Amino acid sequence: MNSTQLGLLTGLALGLAAAFGGFGAFLLVLVLGALGLLAGRFLDGKLDLSHLTGRDRG
Structure with a gap:
């Protein structure tokens, strides 16, 4: 299913x-x-939440 159909x-x-x-x-x-x-994008690995937790520093 593409983005147009989902929309x-x-x-x-x-x-x-x-x-x-x-x-x-x-x-x-x-x-x-x-x-x-959001849950689907996170499970697909297309959502990076590391900047919210501070783990991207280093």
Whole structure:
């Protein structure tokens, strides 16, 4: 799945949440989607968090 398809699916999910659940559901889906994206990028090795922990010095 490429980035365009992933963006389309994310937009559809957010649109459905907004249409049927209101603004609160929209925000919940948005936050959980962002957390899932960060977790997936970390597990794929595409997210480097060493600058947040101070381990990149040296």
